[in-house]
Amino acid sequence: MNDDLTAIAAAIASGEVSPADVMDALLTRIAALDPQVLAYECLNPAARAEAEQCTEELKRGVRRGPLHGVPIAIKDNYLTAGMPTTAGSLAPGYAFANEDAAAVARLRAAGAVVIGKTRTHEFAWGTETPPTRNPWDPSRIPGGSSGGSGAALAARMAYGALGSDTGGSIRIPASLCGVVGLKPTFGRVSRAGIVPHSWSLDHAGPLTLSVRDAALLLNVLAGHDTRDPGSADVPVPDYTASLDGGIAGMRIGVCRNHFFGANEAEVEAQVERAIAALAALGAQVSDFEVPNLQYGLGAIFAIELASSSAYHDRGLQRGATAAMADDVRTLVEIGRMVSASDYLKAEQLRACLIDDFKAVFERVDVVVTPASPVTAWRRGQATVVTGGMEESPLAASWRLTYPFNLTGLPALSLPCGFDSRGLPIGLQIAGKPFDEATILRVAASYESVHRWNAVRSPIAMSVQP
């Protein structure tokens, strides 16, 4: 791929293009496209000046780091210096500091220039991200809660973006927008400076145009941070080093319960083709089951609802929820109904699931599943057909992603084809704790052969790069 983040970083490093020219071209695209996509909450007023400064530095031989001069978008629940943070909400009484979140600071230290803030579903509590449109079909939602980041990439209005993932909020929009989304292991990337949603489930990570971009951004983002109580002090490898290692002999597990049988037919068929393709690349594929996943939905609801209502408690007690969108208001309010015993049983169930997956990962190197049971649904669409049954797209959307929030295991979504409406389908690859490298290697191997990520959305094609 010659126009991903890795490629533009290399072109800037070699002097082929200047950071200022790259930023100018991008801002022109955003001006032309974003009125249709609505991916950005706001733009960085200093983006042009900062790109110019990167250009000047390069002329003096200064290169801050591997992302020098590369434009990157930030989800609007990360705090940023120089740009307001809204977390997608108009609710009164919330004040967010005008300073960079740890992940944003790491990107800037590596030379990245922040383009602006991408829209999030309000307080990251949902999978639709109104009002953002899906670049593959503007009548459809981009997924969420990092929907602005997914849509900005699919419309080629960013080279990389940050997202956050509590039940699937990086991987769902990645899947629905046809881009790559990586939720690293819990503790791998600092969440200091991200508006909390559910402390023990929240993850920070990148959305990108290619697997190698995800590896490059994880190199910059990963590392211990004492300001995040969940941060892990675990060595950070070079995630780009083993991307081309191939997957001959790799043990790939397919969890046949929970992840299959209740997906849109075309999604399931395309994921089966992807699994066959991985086998064709030399992997050994085996099936397994985790019966305890039948309790997963109750567990994540108990933990996410209770945690979110605890974080929002002051707002709740003052009546600030009345100013939230109807769906988010409801979730924040009903979170108070989860009893402490139910919450702790959910944390016990989590221990069971972790034990189950520990056993699975003694026998396999990665687990492959669909990323979302459904492709992008229409705004306001009431039902989808999954496994021959009707259900709400919202209920279906996070079924395949939340198990890896409960277990804290790393998981990535990458494009694996399209349904008959031309909407992207995502393949999810999950791995052992802190073994993002193997996930990225499997993903890169698949991507290098199938190149679904090179297909551009109609909106991305409507303006020449």
Added chain:
Amino acid sequence: MTFSIVARCARTGALGVAVSTAVPAVGAMCVYLRTGVGAVSTQSWVNPYLALDALDLLDQGVSAEQALARVLKDDAAADLRQLGIVDRNGQSACWSGSQCTGWAGQRSGTSCTIQGNMLTGAGTLDAMLAAYEASGELALEERLMRALEAGQAAGGDKRGRQSAALKVVRNEAYAHLDLRVDEHHEPVAELRRVFEVAQRQFVPFVEGMPTRDDPGRAPPAVVTELLLTPPQSRPGATEPLNADMRVLGRWLGVEFAPQRVAHNLATYAPILAEISKLRELDLSEVHPVVVFDPARAYAEPSTKGEA
């Protein structure tokens, strides 16, 4: 221990009392009315005979002020009493003994007297007077209800809330409206709820009852038919759910807006079905993922920095 308003409607001559306190059954203890004679609230260290005797005096044509002076004259504990009186002409008198528990005090308005003790502050009485004076065009019972609500909103009884009552007499010896909430955590709000139900389901019946002048009087058919239906299908019926939800809301630490109760419960129902699956599991041998780890918790310096 109480805040109350005693008043006479200048337009209709109706007499009324509204009161709330942090003791059960205030309506049976403090409120005394006699049609065409006067209205009294007796409170603080309550002596009901002060009210009964005052009404007798008013009935003999004694003014409110003189009645007040005469009943207190023979009371050894007058310092502990609080009394509000309005007579048939709208003349009022009130008394707050110097030993009444603070904050204690009184206010007088047009044909009304407002008194309270053991209050959070003077604001309770000022709010009651303002609400009463601002609603002169409305029926006396509505004005009294509003005054009570304003008093509660401004602070009310400093110990909390427990009971409330509202009684109004018009032209008959029986009461036009006589409502009591004897034990409730939000007695004034509950009194309002009962008040609204009574306005729709009860007052039309009272207005059709026999009078001294018209012993054969009967409620219109539409009213009697209404009262043959189950309470929950009558106009003004409130969901029993709402009362339960207020209790539940207090336990849970969240009060849903009335129009969102059904929506929120309906949203939670399928979620609860999922959470309930966990309740079927015996996980007593499993330590939850949550682990208290002092080694980690104390490893970093305090976020407060150096003292």
